[in-house]
Amino acid sequence: MEKSRKEKYIGRRMPRRDALVKAQGRAKYTADYRTADMLWGKAVFSGMAHARILRVDAAKAEALPGVVCVMTAKDLPAAKKYGIFCADKPVIAENMILYEGDPIAFIAAETKEIAEEAAALIEAEYEALPVVEDPREALRDDVPPIHENHPVTGNAKVMAEVTLDRGDVDAAFAEADIILEDDFETPQIEHVYLEPDCCIARWVDDTDVLEIVAPQQAVYSTLRALAPVFGLPESRVRFISPYVGGGFGGKEDSCCDLAVIAGLLAMKTRRKVYSEFTAEEVFRYTGKRHGSYVHHRMAATKDGRVIGLDIDIILDKGAYQSMSGLTGGPHAVAQRTVLYAAGPYSVENVRIRSRAVFTNHPYGAAMRGFGAPQIHFAGESQMNELAHRLNMDPVAIRKLNMITPERPTSFGQVLTEENGLGLEECMDKVKAELDKPFMPKHPVRPSQRRGMGLAAYIYGTGMPYKSEGAMCVVHVNRDASVEVGISTTEMGQGAQTVMAQIAAEALGVPVETVNVPLPDTFLSPDSGPTVASRSTTFVGNAILDACRKLLAGFTEAVAHGVGCSPEEVTYAKGVFAAPDGQEIPLRRAIYMAATQAIPQSAVGIWYPPVDIGFGPKGGNSMHTYSFGCQGIDLLLDVETGEIELLRSVLACDIGHALNPQLVEGQMEGGAVMGLGYALTEGVEYKKGVVSNDSMKDYVILGFKDLPQMTSIIVEAANCMGPFGAKGVGEPPLVATAPAVREAIRNASDGVKLNRIPFTPERVITGIYKAKEGGQTS
Amino acid sequence: MKKFSLMRPQTLEEALTILRDAPDVLPLNGGTDLMVDVNEGKLISPRFMYIGGLPELKKIEVRDGTLCFGGAVTYTELGACPDISAFPCIGQALSNLASPPIRNMGTPAGNMGTASPAGDFNLILLALGAEADLVSAAGMRTVPLSEFYLGVGKTVREKSELIAEIRIPLVKGQHSAFVKLGRRRGQDISRVSSAVSYLLDEGRIRDPRIAIGAVNAVPFRSGTFEEIVSGKTPDEAEAALEGAFPAEANPRRAYKRYVVTPMVRRAIREAQAQEGDWQWS
Numbered sequence A: 001m002e003k004s005r006k007e008k009y010i011g012r013r014m015p016r017r018d019a020l021v022k023a024q025g026r027a028k029y030t031a032d033y034r035t036a037d038m039l040w041g042k043a044v045f046s047g048m049a050h051a052r053i054l055r056v057d058a059a060k061a062e063a064l065p066g067v068v069c070v071m072t073a074k075d076l077p078a079a080k081k082y083g084i085f086c087a088d089k090p091v092i093a094e095n096m097i098l099y100e101g102d103p104i105a106f107i108a109a110e111t112k113e114i115a116e117e118a119a120a121l122i123e124a125e126y127e128a129l130p131v132v133e134d135p136r137e138a139l140r141d142d143v144p145p146i147h148e149n150h151p152v153t154g155n156a157k158v159m160a161e162v163t164l165d166r167g168d169v170d171a172a173f174a175e176a177d178i179i180l181e182d183d184f185e186t187p188q189i190e191h192v193y194l195e196p197d198c199c200i201a202r203w204v205d206d207t208d209v210l211e212i213v214a215p216q217q218a219v220y221s222t223l224r225a226l227a228p229v230f231g232l233p234e235s236r237v238r239f240i241s242p243y244v245g246g247g248f249g250g251k252e253d254s255c256c257d258l259a260v261i262a263g264l265l266a267m268k269t270r271r272k273v274y275s276e277f278t279a280e281e282v283f284r285y286t287g288k289r290h291g292s293y294v295h296h297r298m299a300a301t302k303d304g305r306v307i308g309l310d311i312d313i314i315l316d317k318g319a320y321q322s323m324s325g326l327t328g329g330p331h332a333v334a335q336r337t338v339l340y341a342a343g344p345y346s347v348e349n350v351r352i353r354s355r356a357v358f359t360n361h362p363y364g365a366a367m368r369g370f371g372a373p374q375i376h377f378a379g380e381s382q383m384n385e386l387a388h389r390l391n392m393d394p395v396a397i398r399k400l401n402m403i404t405p406e407r408p409t410s411f412g413q414v415l416t417e418e419n420g421l422g423l424e425e426c427m428d429k430v431k432a433e434l435d436k437p438f439m440p441k442h443p444v445r446p447s448q449r450r451g452m453g454l455a456a457y458i459y460g461t462g463m464p465y466k467s468e469g470a471m472c473v474v475h476v477n478r479d480a481s482v483e484v485g486i487s488t489t490e491m492g493q494g495a496q497t498v499m500a501q502i503a504a505e506a507l508g509v510p511v512e513t514v515n516v517p518l519p520d521t522f523l524s525p526d527s528g529p530t531v532a533s534r535s536t537t538f539v540g541n542a543i544l545d546a547c548r549k550l551l552a553g554f555t556e557a558v559a560h561g562v563g564c565s566p567e568e569v570t571y572a573k574g575v576f577a578a579p580d581g582q583e584i585p586l587r588r589a590i591y592m593a594a595t596q597a598i599p600q601s602a603v604g605i606w607y608p609p610v611d612i613g614f615g616p617k618g619g620n621s622m623h624t625y626s627f628g629c630q631g632i633d634l635l636l637d638v639e640t641g642e643i644e645l646l647r648s649v650l651a652c653d654i655g656h657a658l659n660p661q662l663v664e665g666q667m668e669g670g671a672v673m674g675l676g677y678a679l680t681e682g683v684e685y686k687k688g689v690v691s692n693d694s695m696k697d698y699v700i701l702g703f704k705d706l707p708q709m710t711s712i713i714v715e716a717a718n719c720m721g722p723f724g725a726k727g728v729g730e731p732p733l734v735a736t737a738p739a740v741r742e743a744i745r746n747a748s749d750g751v752k753l754n755r756i757p758f759t760p761e762r763v764i765t766g767i768y769k770a771k772e773g774g775q776t777s
Numbered sequence B: 001m002k003k004f005s006l007m008r009p010q011t012l013e014e015a016l017t018i019l020r021d022a023p024d025v026l027p028l029n030g031g032t033d034l035m036v037d038v039n040e041g042k043l044i045s046p047r048f049m050y051i052g053g054l055p056e057l058k059k060i061e062v063r064d065g066t067l068c069f070g071g072a073v074t075y076t077e078l079g080a081c082p083d084i085s086a087f088p089c090i091g092q093a094l095s096n097l098a099s100p101p102i103r104n105m106g107t108p109a110g111n112m113g114t115a116s117p118a119g120d121f122n123l124i125l126l127a128l129g130a131e132a133d134l135v136s137a138a139g140m141r142t143v144p145l146s147e148f149y150l151g152v153g154k155t156v157r158e159k160s161e162l163i164a165e166i167r168i169p170l171v172k173g174q175h176s177a178f179v180k181l182g183r184r185r186g187q188d189i190s191r192v193s194s195a196v197s198y199l200l201d202e203g204r205i206r207d208p209r210i211a212i213g214a215v216n217a218v219p220f221r222s223g224t225f226e227e228i229v230s231g232k233t234p235d236e237a238e239a240a241l242e243g244a245f246p247a248e249a250n251p252r253r254a255y256k257r258y259v260v261t262p263m264v265r266r267a268i269r270e271a272q273a274q275e276g277d278w279q280w281s
């Protein structure tokens, strides 16, 4: 957007403030805080995915010299289960193993080696139970429920069921010219953050406080989830999150899995304890993106209008609740799949049901996109199919159906230009870019066919809960330098940078003088979790609110000092101007405030004006939505199924790019992650036990695989966002997989692949099946 | 507990004596296969003998019309040797084999020792008609690579023997290529691979060698395909192979059936443009 703006820092490309220290190796991550006197805390696992525990005997392990303590389920001091939304995950399994990551004991030893030796000495007997891997199978009557006594759902197989039923779906299908019906499947995938989970805990003896340092995305969620496990009030547990080496949603939960180990062992031994998961353990024990099975029916008219949707979504919940949502609320991933089931289109008649079903897999957790990638794979694939059926341009058919101020969302929310509606521009720009001539730099084999495809998305900023809002404290020192107190994690996305830009802009101070400390529950106010593409918008607005309050106070101080009314005082670029021509620099104004009982700290708060009516009546679930379009250009080898990516063109409507450099970072990283989801990734199991538990076997894309990447920023301002911003963290990967599917379809004369990842094996099998006449999946 | 013991002989002779006296000792070269086995618990408390630094196994030289390199030469060392320009397929294989850190440690001899059906360098050695010297305290024998592999992880190497030297004949006018199907480029195990070499005699293929990997229990040469392509131009050869399936191949996974021949045809085509370039005297 080539608008001339009056802002000094907003909209500017500013390097990340953590970039230099990270490049120089000076940035400290949790493991860097280890010291020699720490005990090694280790959890012991059964190696099974479903079993009844008959006996656990720790006597030999306890007797091993160097072992300081061993805990089994009977040694737990307080709550025996935990979880972010509901406490259903055993701290230490007592009777049942429901997935591979259920620990049977914790060990604290003087060294890692002793801890490992002790782990091998734990004796346990199990009765192996049949492992349930497929949630569709789990629903069958002859398969017993996974949970016998779940704290929320009892012995139900479905953790969360969310439905949306609006209009008259049966009538729509009855009068439709075209009905498309198909099944789509996406796997569980791992976040593959580079920093494996780890944790340092210590009992602070002189203040009776448990202090825990760990990479976390949501220090206050961890605090609320775990204080009951330690049997302490939240005020006596201190969670600190240093720099985080990537989270992607996973470090909302996984930090809890580590903090219970180190925390309980530190309380019991009164020593410092360090605990970590190896990369392999992260693959095996921590949460995954929910796998999905979608049955999708679409009703349309012959001129390309989608008039009805009938969709049944089954999510692989894994063993515990985590982020699936609870029936009745708080809703989470299951709800988002419903919310985004119609995509960025206005469809009047919808019947959508999403169920998160327990299996013996690792728990389905939050992961970048939170349900949207799964449902967009089905929905956008179907939209492309409709375009093919009608011989329509994929952009034209989308424009015909998209949400406009006159055409509300499927759940009844009316979005106006004020909310930022940038989809059309995104699609036009992607199409224009894809239409530009582009030749691969190397010779193309005769068996390689070119194909292009695109897909669009919608993604809300923030969470549709009543408690969704942000709080912060902005404090101005006497020298006019600023501290921004928030609990937003810095995990590489640039939160510290953009928050400093916002505060500096609002207060008219140099950005270098703004400090944004890392989260610490003893010092930072609760600005909410670092999730849901919410931070810049929600926390940014809270910071603006605090800055406004501070300036109002200082203006009052100045007015009182010079003897005029506050309305007569103006403020710009660090200087207050009084009507008599006097200029009072901010520093003096702060001193004046300090002498007049006017605070130099302000609590800022922002809650979006949403009225969550999620149901037949409809309602506005999120205050704004990001839109975007992903274009893919690839070569498909029709003899081997290999895919060579040529171009990825991604346009994201993000309201306003407060720092385009950071936005592009999110867009490129997101597109790469989306391409991995489409082409290579997926957790594989043998009897519920993860079999591709390393970077060697779990294939994410490497630089050699990446196409030329174009990131197009579209700015349809969100009138409620700080300087017009909306979220960009997750959206960039939401539409990648269906765009890749479409490009493959076009390169292969119509081979339809409905199951990601599109490995060479799946692609070539699909091509041969299509040749033999049958359709594929 | 991931423990192993390690011996460090200083000379080849010392190493061979250790192997003679303790046949359970495993030669440890770059360790890029063995250490994975240790980490994954497939090897419990093994006894290793590090041979990666033995000076006798580190030589690379051209001798008697062959490129000779020792059993401890790494991929990176081999890649830096200018004489590999005679074998374009080697450059292709190296750039797609694992990653620079693994290539800094890993060795062709280790690829032979592991004898994985998917081992990339095994194919190169087969397609280039290499032979290897196996030495033990009792003596030395020379084995052509086509007779080296017996099964998954099984070779003709006795436990007392070391792969001391690998030799590849330098053939003027030889064309060669290596192709690999994986899920990503680099850092991935081959799903199907092929290496070929041939001479072009007035544009017609002579002395072809067609090696196929990751399909059978052992990497193998397809005599039937070699016969089909002999005497044809590369274009004719490619056409002749269309729809054919190598009689020697016995894939367990159905999709490999689809992709074997296309990979061989690709290798034949790529080899056409890749003639070895060397200072022939």
Ligand SMILES: Cc1cc2nc3c(=O)[nH]c(=O)nc-3n(C[C@H](O)[C@H](O)[C@H](O)COP(=O)(O)OP(=O)(O)OC[C@H]3O[C@@H](n4cnc5c(N)ncnc54)[C@H](O)[C@@H]3O)c2cc1C
Pocket (backbone or CB within 6 Å): A696, B026, B027, B028, B029, B030, B031, B032, B033, B034, B035, B036, B051, B071, B072, B096, B097, B098, B099, B102, B105, B106, B107, B108, B109, B110, B111, B112, B113, B114, B118, B119, B120, B121, B161, B162, B163, B164, B186, B187, B188, B189, B190
């Ligand atoms: C991340 C990763 C990626 C990889 N990617 C690839 C790939 O793309 N393609 C591929 O082919 N391989 C790949 N590999 C496997 C491995 O790197 C190769 O097989 C390599 O050639 C092994 O060589 P090494 O020297 O490390 O063997 P080692 O692990 O040291 O030894 C392997 C075996 O050979 C025996 N051995 C070694 N040297 C001798 C000798 N001189 N005499 C007798 N016996 C000997 C050892 O006793 C052992 O049984 C990969 C491995 C990793 C970890």
